[in-house]
Amino acid sequence: MAVVPRELILQTRGLTRRFGGLVAVNDVDLSLHDGEIRALIGPNGAGKTTLINVLSGLMPASAGDIWFRSDRATLDGELITAWPAARRARGGIARTMQVTAICPSLTVLENVWLGAQRSQGRPPALVSRERMRGVAERSRECLELAGIAARADEPAGSIGHGDQRLLEIAIALALGPRVLLLDEPTAGMSVKESWEIVTRLREIRDRDRLTLLIVEHDMEIVMQLAERITVLHLGQTLAEGTPDEVARNADVQRVYLGGR
Amino acid sequence: MKAGLLLLALLVLPAGLNRFGRFFAAEIFTWALYAMGFNICFGMAGMLSFGHAAFFASGAYGATFAILHVARDPWLALAAAVVAATALAIMVGFFAVRVVSHSFVIITITFSLVLLLLAHSQKDVTGGDDGLLFPPLALFAGAGPSLATPLVTYYVALAVLVLGYVLLRRLSRSPLGLVFQAVRDSERRATLTGYDVQRYRWLAFVLSGGVAGLAGGVYAITHAQVNAQLFDITVSVDAVIWTLIGGAGSVLGPAVGAALVLAFTHAVSHWIVYTQIPVGILLILIVIFWPRGLSGLWPSSRAS
Numbered sequence: 001m002a003v004v005p006r007e008l009i010l011q012t013r014g015l016t017r018r019f020g021g022l023v024a025v026n027d028v029d030l031s032l033h034d035g036e037i038r039a040l041i042g043p044n045g046a047g048k049t050t051l052i053n054v055l056s057g058l059m060p061a062s063a064g065d066i067w068f069r070s071d072r073a074t075l076d077g078e079l080i081t082a083w084p085a086a087r088r089a090r091g092g093i094a095r096t097m098q099v100t101a102i103c104p105s106l107t108v109l110e111n112v113w114l115g116a117q118r119s120q121g122r123p124p125a126l127v128s129r130e131r132m133r134g135v136a137e138r139s140r141e142c143l144e145l146a147g148i149a150a151r152a153d154e155p156a157g158s159i160g161h162g163d164q165r166l167l168e169i170a171i172a173l174a175l176g177p178r179v180l181l182l183d184e185p186t187a188g189m190s191v192k193e194s195w196e197i198v199t200r201l202r203e204i205r206d207r208d209r210l211t212l213l214i215v216e217h218d219m220e221i222v223m224q225l226a227e228r229i230t231v232l233h234l235g236q237t238l239a240e241g242t243p244d245e246v247a248r249n250a251d252v253q254r255v256y257l258g259g260r
Numbered sequence: 261m262k263a264g265l266l267l268l269a270l271l272v273l274p275a276g277l278n279r280f281g282r283f284f285a286a287e288i289f290t291w292a293l294y295a296m297g298f299n300i301c302f303g304m305a306g307m308l309s310f311g312h313a314a315f316f317a318s319g320a321y322g323a324t325f326a327i328l329h330v331a332r333d334p335w336l337a338l339a340a341a342v343v344a345a346t347a348l349a350i351m352v353g354f355f356a357v358r359v360v361s362h363s364f365v366i367i368t369i370t371f372s373l374v375l376l377l378l379a380h381s382q383k384d385v386t387g388g389d390d391g392l393l394f395p396p397l398a399l400f401a402g403a404g405p406s407l408a409t410p411l412v413t414y415y416v417a418l419a420v421l422v423l424g425y426v427l428l429r430r431l432s433r434s435p436l437g438l439v440f441q442a443v444r445d446s447e448r449r450a451t452l453t454g455y456d457v458q459r460y461r462w463l464a465f466v467l468s469g470g471v472a473g474l475a476g477g478v479y480a481i482t483h484a485q486v487n488a489q490l491f492d493i494t495v496s497v498d499a500v501i502w503t504l505i506g507g508a509g510s511v512l513g514p515a516v517g518a519a520l521v522l523a524f525t526h527a528v529s530h531w532i533v534y535t536q537i538p539v540g541i542l543l544i545l546i547v548i549f550w551p552r553g554l555s556g557l558w559p560s561s562r563a564s
Contacts (some may be wrong), residue, residue: 056452089454101452103445111449114442117435118454124435163487171453252445 003211008069009034010055010093010179011077015064017047017054024050026235032179034069037205037212039226041219043256046232048215049098052181055213056095057085064179068093070178083171085130090118094177098184098215104157108148108167112139115174139174145204146170147196162193169197173204182214187219194218198225223247231256261510263429267422274414282410285528286417288519290478291498293424295506295514298470298499300428303508304437305358305464306444311352311368313495314375315469319345319476320486324392327480332394333401338420339479345473346466353465357458360447370497379488391487413482420478421515424471428511431467442465472499501539505546507553516555 008227010032017025025047032038040048053059055066057080067077070092080088080169089095094115117124117136129135143149146166153158156167165185172180185201186194198221205212216222222229222243229246232237239249246252274282298312322344323337330336356367379386386392397410405412431437442450442459450457468522486500498521499514506517524542525535550556 058448058451084456085451086454086456089452095452097452101446101449103442103449105445106441110438110444114435114455115451115453124439125437126430127432128430129433129435129438150562175454202297214512 007033007214008077010069010213012055014069015051015066015193016062017050017052018062021240023235028235028237030230030237032211032213033228034178035205035209035211037123037202037225039222039229039233040213041217041222041229041256042232042238043258047235048232049134049183050235051196051232052095052213056093056181057088059085064232069180076212078135089175089177091177092178092245093181094172094175094179095171095181096165096185098255100161100168102164102167102171104155106156107153108156108159109136109139109143109152112142112165112170112174114217115139115171115191116142119174119176130205142170142174145173145200145207147200161247162189165189166197166200169200170205173208179211179213182212184215184217186216186218194221200232201225249256263425270418272284276549277414279410281296281512282414286410286482288411288522289414289417289421291474291502291522292515292518293421293476293478295499295502295518296424296428296511297468297473297475298440299468299503299508299511299514300431300471301465302442302500302503303510303514304440304444305418305430305460305461305468306356307465308365308500309356309368309465309468310365310493310496311360311370311372311498312469312472312499313491313493314352314372315345315349315472316476316495317379317486317488317490318481319473320480320490321386321392321476322473323480324394324486327394327397328392331342331401332397333396334399334416334481336401337397337481338474341473341477342354344406344468345469345476349466349469349473350462353462353469357465369493369496370492372493376488376493377490379491386488387486388488391485391489393485396484397481407481408484417478417482420474424474425515426472430433432511436463490551501543503553505543505553508554509552513553513555517553520554 001250008031012030013026015025016023026053042048046082054061061081065079065081068080069077096171113135116134120135142150142151146169148163148166148170151163185197201212204210228241230237231246231252238255239246239252270387279283294316301307301309319341323341326337326340351498352371354363359367380388396406398404399412407413407416439455439460443457447457502521503514503516505521507513521539525539528538529535546553
């Protein structure tokens with residue numbers, strides 16, 4: 001058990017991920033405050049998605065550690081570096097993918113239903129699904145939050161791309177997470193859809209006091225949505241601070257904002 | 261409703277069948293149950309197994325050993341069949357579910373071939389191609405009508421088929437069934453939704469093997485004999501063909517496929533020696549034109 005400062009929910013120390021000779025994430029110390037909206041930005045190949053993959057457990061870390069405070073009441077964070085992805089999802093770290101990952105032949109509601117039933121902490125049994133009213137209610141609620149309740153009974157593979165992205169968010173919410181990792185939630189969406197997502201994400205955070213870590217390319221959205229920004233460059237943390245601080249940072253301007 | 265009418269029809273059907281027809285219908289019920297069991301693995305959880313003969317055969321042998329060495333009780337024999345096949349599926353599944361797609365196909369074939377060779381080589385245990393025989397059983401451990409009576413055979417096979425169907429339908433509508441489908445649809449999504457994919461693959465594989473073994477048990481008690489041929493890969497391939505023809509997307513699809521192909525094969529066997537040829541052509545046509553199988557043509561049938 002490590003003593004993680006009380007206001008922190010997720011913390012990494014020396015987190016590193018290598019692919020052969022390439023160090024995609026290099027000695028990153030990241031501290032997420034409970035309830036904040038954090039943007040993770042950086043040029044292509046900076047290691048943003050790799051960092052999210054390591055945080056969500058889809059990829060093991062090559063070195064370093066991850067602590068997570070799954071319960072507000074406890075003082076100490078839990079060391080979750082060795083937890084497999086499914087356990088992290090159950091334990092309170094949910095994520096969405098850059099390339100949408102849904103179950104196309106299940107309905108929209110069924111996709112969310114699986115997350116809602118997981119959040120109740122019971123393994124799936126041989127009972128009738130109709131009887132599990134609580135799970136169905138929670139699923140509906142998450143679909144409402146994501147704004148796709150009207151699509152509930154359609155096969156998830158048949159709804160539009162934007163709705164599929166929202167579905168992923170709904171599934172993640174159904175898990176009842178404390179930290180939500182969003183890998184380019186607005187990728188491939190229209191400007192209008194993107195701003196809708198921004199509004200919804202802020203609503204969701206305010207409602208459930210979630211912590212959001214968002215990889216995003218659109219600087220306008222980042223500046224609007226994020227309370228703090230972490231800038232990655234060549235796998236390392238280049239800068240961190242409020243949007244204003246980051247925008248004024250000379251290093252950041254040099255490698256990222258000011259062009260080449 | 262649909263299933264209720266079908267059951268009613270099957271309950272009165274023997275009145276219109278002769279001695280052979282009743283035996284043949286029981287044969288169809290047995291293989292239909294086997295195909296439905298196979299489809300837990302294939303249709304629900306998305307794992308194409310070419311080794312399910314091993315579970316059918318181990319069920320048949322499990323039942324036979326119980327009859328020969330424990331008691332001449334058909335119901336105990338069925339329980340032994342499920343236990344034997346489930347135990348085998350736990351072992352095979354432990355290795356098989358670690359890989360997917362082509363590798364999974366190969367590993368299931370390999371296990372099945374090893375067991376076939378074993379069954380042939382251990383002739384003093386399995387009886388080899390000659391098999392093991394026992395006098396026909398009575399319905400209730402030594403009492404009641406003989407299982408060699410066509411009508412009794414018919415209703416016993418039907419009863420177990422209905423039991424299997426009820427269980428599978430329940431599974432398909434349960435949270436567990438939904439998880440199997442999620443694992444089939446997107447391994448990544450299932451993982452990110454908090455499900456340990458390999459564990460659920462294994463569970464689906466074991467349940468599937470158990471039901472296939474139950475069908476093997478029915479085969480044993482209704483035929484009063486088993487042989488090593490049951491381990492043959494053709495038995496595994498049959499399950500795949502029947503399921504593709506009948507439709508993997510519903511609980512009854514594979515049973516429909518089994519019934520259709522067996523009835524068709526029997527009907528044309530007077531004129532055609534190689535019945536695999538017309539069945540193969542039918543399979544190709546269905547895969548091309550109705551990829552969801554015959555049951556997919558039924559408008560109300562929802563993916564199980």
